[in-house]
Amino acid sequence: DGGITQSPKYLFRKEGQNVTLSCEQNLNHDAMYWYRQDPGQGLRLIYYSQIVNDFQKGDIAEGYSVSREKKESFPLTVTSAQKNPTAFYLCASSFAELAKNIQYFGAGTRLSVL
Amino acid sequence: AQKVTQAQTEISVVEKEDVTLDCVYETRDTTYYLFWYKQPPSGELVFLIRRNSFDEQNEISGRYSWNFQKSTSSFNFTITASQVVDSAVYFCALSEVEGSGTYKYIFGTGTRLKVLA
Numbered sequence: 001d002g003g004i005t006q007s008p009k010y011l012f013r014k015e016g017q018n019v020t021l022s023c024e025q026n027l028n029h030d031a032m033y034w035y036r037q038d039p040g041q042g043l044r045l046i047y048y049s050q051i052v053n054d055f056q057k058g059d060i061a062e063g064y065s066v067s068r069e070k071k072e073s074f075p076l077t078v079t080s081a082q083k084n085p086t087a088f089y090l091c092a093s094s095f096a097e098l099a100k101n102i103q104y105f106g107a108g109t110r111l112s113v114l
Numbered sequence: 115a116q117k118v119t120q121a122q123t124e125i126s127v128v129e130k131e132d133v134t135l136d137c138v139y140e141t142r143d144t145t146y147y148l149f150w151y152k153q154p155p156s157g158e159l160v161f162l163i164r165r166n167s168f169d170e171q172n173e174i175s176g177r178y179s180w181n182f183q184k185s186t187s188s189f190n191f192t193i194t195a196s197q198v199v200d201s202a203v204y205f206c207a208l209s210e211v212e213g214s215g216t217y218k219y220i221f222g223t224g225t226r227l228k229v230l231a
Contacts, residue, residue: 004158040123040223041223042118042205042221042222042223042224043205043219044221045218045219058218088157090157090159092159098211098217099145099146099147099209099210099211099217100147100164102149102161102164103159103219104161105151105159105160107156107157107158108158
């Protein structure tokens, strides 16, 4: 089955710790995205990537980092610089980055701070 | 600047009632796309419909229908004869091409629909 797999489903971060959220897709999509979802605020774009080895900051990139070494994978690291990391994180992918393209989403990772 | 407003934070209806979810958008571009996504309790967003700015025809898909009106910058979503399985958060989104050739989705804050048996 084609789709987007995010892991883990739940993640806990200790003070000062970096944590990495995994996102893998087998849809052969070129573009991948990371969003943060907070209650009552909709989805906000953190980072996106159009092709391998290239990525751009979204609206709220501070305290986060990404890599795109493979087409299928776009991991997100929440660094210790992100002071308020508790949120629901969604990964998405689409064909080449065009305004009309539909984005397909994973089931999300819920990150909490211990 | 782009903006998408979903003024209804939460709506509760009894099963079999019709319900309309409102979406109002702002954009200065003439070419743009509008989307509706459903987020069930499982968490992943599921695509429902896409509309481009040049196609104002209303669309019906089973119990779902969409009303796109450029004159009022609205793209409303109606569920007819609602069912408990329709309970979810629904997001409206706008996408347009920016000057650099890139684009960005702007999501509304979502409307939580609760359908009571």
